[in-house]
Amino acid sequence: MNNRLQKLSQWMKENDIQVSFVTSPDNVFYLSGFLSDPHERLLGLAVFQEEEPFLVCPAMEKEDAKNAGWSHEIIGYSDIQNPWEFIHTSIHKRIGKVNKAAIEKEHMNVERYEAISSLFSGASFASAEEKLRQLRMVKDAKELEIIREACALADFAIETGCAEIQEGKTELDVLAAVEFALKKKGVNEMSFSTMVLTGANGASPHGTPGMTKIQKGDLVLFDLGVVWNGYCSDITRTVAYGDIDEKQKEIYDTVLKAQLAAVEASKPGVTCADIDLTARNLIAEAGYGDYFPHRLGHGLGVNVHEYPSLTETNSLLLEEGMVFTIEPGIYVPGVAGVRIEDDLAVTADGVEILTKFPKELQIIK
Numbered sequence: 277m278n279n280r281l282q283k284l285s286q287w288m289k290e291n292d293i294q295v296s297f298v299t300s301p302d303n304v305f306y307l308s309g310f311l312s313d314p315h316e317r318l319l320g321l322a323v324f325q326e327e328e329p330f331l332v333c334p335a336m337e338k339e340d341a342k343n344a345g346w347s348h349e350i351i352g353y354s355d356i357q358n359p360w361e362f363i364h365t366s367i368h369k370r371i372g373k374v375n376k377a378a379i380e381k382e383h384m385n386v387e388r389y390e391a392i393s394s395l396f397s398g399a400s401f402a403s404a405e406e407k408l409r410q411l412r413m414v415k416d417a418k419e420l421e422i423i424r425e426a427c428a429l430a431d432f433a434i435e436t437g438c439a440e441i442q443e444g445k446t447e448l449d450v451l452a453a454v455e456f457a458l459k460k461k462g463v464n465e466m467s468f469s470t471m472v473l474t475g476a477n478g479a480s481p482h483g484t485p486g487m488t489k490i491q492k493g494d495l496v497l498f499d500l501g502v503v504w505n506g507y508c509s510d511i512t513r514t515v516a517y518g519d520i521d522e523k524q525k526e527i528y529d530t531v532l533k534a535q536l537a538a539v540e541a542s543k544p545g546v547t548c549a550d551i552d553l554t555a556r557n558l559i560a561e562a563g564y565g566d567y568f569p570h571r572l573g574h575g576l577g578v579n580v581h582e583y584p585s586l587t588e589t590n591s592l593l594l595e596e597g598m599v600f601t602i603e604p605g606i607y608v609p610g611v612a613g614v615r616i617e618d619d620l621a622v623t624a625d626g627v628e629i630l631t632k633f634p635k636e637l638q639i640i641k
Contacts, residue, residue: 278307278309280306280307280411281307281323281329283411284296284307284323284404284407284408284411285323285324285325285326287407288323288324288325288378289325291378291402292376293325293376293377293378293402294324294325294371294374294375294376294377295322295323295324295367295370295371295374295377295378296322296323296324296377296378296379296404297320297321297322297323297363297377297378297379297392298320298321298322298323298379298380298404298408299318299319299320299321299379299380299383299384299388300380300383301313301314301319302578302579303321303380303404303408303412303578304319304320304321304331305506305578306408306411306412306578307321307323308321308331308341308344308346309344309345309346310331310333310340310341310344310345310346311344311506312333312337312340312341314333314334314337317333317334317355318332318353318359318360318388319332319333319334320332320333320359320363322363322366322367324370324371327370327371328348328349328370329348329349330348330349330350330351330366331346331348331349331350331351332350332351332352332353332359332362332363333350333351333352333353334352334353334354334355335352335353335354336352337352338350338352349366351363351366360391360392360395363392363395364395364396367396373396374396374399375398375399375400376399376400376401376402377392377396377399377400377401377402378401378402378403378404378407379392379401379402379403379404380403380404380405380408381401381403381404381405382403382405383405389401409582409583410583412575412577412578412582412583413575413577413582413583413584413598414595414596414597414598415577415597415598415599415621416597419507419577420597420599420621422504422505422506422507423507423508423509423576423577423599423619423621423630424630425504425505426501426502426503426504426505426507426508426509427509427511427619427630427631427632428632429458429461429463429502429504429509430500430501430502430509430510430511430619430631430633431511431631431632431633432457432458432461433454433457433458433498433500433502433511434498434500434511434513434633435633436453436454436457436458437450437451437453437454437472437498437500438498438515438638438640440453440454441490441496441515441517441640442490443489443490443491443492443517444489444490445489445490446486446487446488446489446490447472447473447474447477447485447486447487447488447490448472448485448486448487450472450490450496451470451472451485454470454472454498454500455470458502463502463503463504464503465502465503466500466501466502466503467500467501467502467503467508467509467510467580468500468501468510468580469484470485470498470499470500471483471484471485471497471498471499471500472485472496472497472498473485473496473497473499473613474488474489474490474491474494474495474496474497474517475488475490475491475494475495475612476609476610476611476612477613478495478496478497478514478607478612478613478614479607479608479609479610479611479612479613480607480613481569481570481605481607481613481615483613490517491517492517492518492519493517493518493519493520493521494516494517494518494520495514495515495516495517495520495524495528495612495613495614496514496515496516496517496640497512497513497514497613497614497615498511498512498513498514498515499511499512499615499617500512501580506578507577507578508576508577508578508579508580509576509619509630509631510576510580510601510603510617510619511617511618511619511631511633512603512605512615512616512617513616513617513633513635513638514528514531514613514614514615514616515637515638515639515640516528516637516638516639516640517640518639518640518641519639520639523611523612524611524612524614525637526562527564527606527608527611527612527614528614528637529637530558530559530562530564530606531559531604531605531606531614531615531616532616532635532636532637533558534554534555534556534558534559534604535555535602535603535604535616535617535618535635536635537554537555537558538551538552538554538555538572538602538604539602539618539620539627539629541554542594542602542620542622542626542627543594543622543625543626543627544593544594544595544596544622544623544624544625545593545594545595546593546594547590547591547592547593547594548584548585548586548587548590548591548592548594549587549588549589549590549591551572551573551586551594551602552571552572552573552586552587552588552590553588555572555602555604556568556572556588556604559604559606564606564608567606567607567608568604568605568606568607569607570605571585571586571587572586572587572602572603572604573586573600573601573602573603573617574586574600574601575598575599575600576599576600576601576619577599584598584600586600586601586602594622595622596622596623596624597621597622598621598622599619599620599621599622599630600619600620601617601618601619601620602617602618602620603615603616603617603618604616616635617631618630618631618635619631
C-alpha cells in the first residue's frame, strides 16, 4: 500500500475500525491516484487494517483506474448491476462480519447510507472526514510542485485577462478569452466558475459575470483558478481600467495593506485566528470592518476549499507543508469591490508565495 493508505490503516487500528469505505471523488483520488467524475454512479475505495484494499467504479472506467496506477483489486460494475452486492462480498471475504466501519458522513447521501448499513447489520459507523482532512492538510513535495504549476497557470490567466480589458468589452468577453487561452495551455478544468466582475458588480463577493461592459474608471476583479493534475490554484486580483477615484484607491490600498500584513504574519506555530485577525483588524481600523464579510482564507489542494479554514475563531497552528489562501476583501455596495488573494505554502520558517502576479495596483490604460 502507498504511504497515504498506510496512514489511514494505522488510524483504523488505533480506533478499532475494520473497514473504511471512502466515496468522495477527491478522497478516492488522494488515496488511490485515480481521478474520476462518476456523476450519479457509485465510486468507492475500501481500506482495511491489514487486508488488500479494493476500488469499485463503473466498468467503463476500470481501465482508467489501472492506467492511473492503482495496482490492487478493481471491481467494475455495469449500469444494470448492483455494486453494493459486490462490495459486500469483497469485504466479507476479507474480514467477515463488520462491527465498526468508517464512512464519509458529510459526503454519503441517505440512500447510500441505508444501502451500506443494510449490508452490515448491527455495525456502527465512524466518520472518516476528520482523519482524511488531517492527511490532506499537509502536502508532500510532489503535491507542492503540482500546486506551483497550477499557480503559474493562474498567474498566466490573470495576465491574459488584463491584456483583454478594453472599453466596451463585457465581463463574459474577457472571461471567454481567459479560459480559451488556458485550454490552449492544456487546462481541462477550472477550480470553480471563473469570475470577471467590473465596477459595482465587484461589490458582490461571489458575483456572476454577465454582459456588463467595462468602462473607464472601473475596478475589474478577477477570481479564478485551474485544476492541474488533480490539484487546484486560486487567485484574485483587482485592477483599474484607467484612472479611479480617491474612494476606490483608498479601498484598494486598505485591502493591499491587510493582505501584505497577513502574509507577513504567516509562519509555523501561528494560529489561523491570529492571521485572520491581523488582516481583519486593519480593515476595521480603516472603517471598513462591516464590508469584509468572509473568512480570510482556506486550505487548498485536491479541492479548492480544504482545511484549514482561516477564521478568527480557529486556533489551529500552522505547520510546514500546509497550503492556503489569504484573500481579504472590501465590498461597498454601489461603489466597488476589491479582493486580493494569494496561495501560500508554509515553509520551515515562513511561507512561500505561490501566486506571483503583482499586487500593487495595476492601471490598465
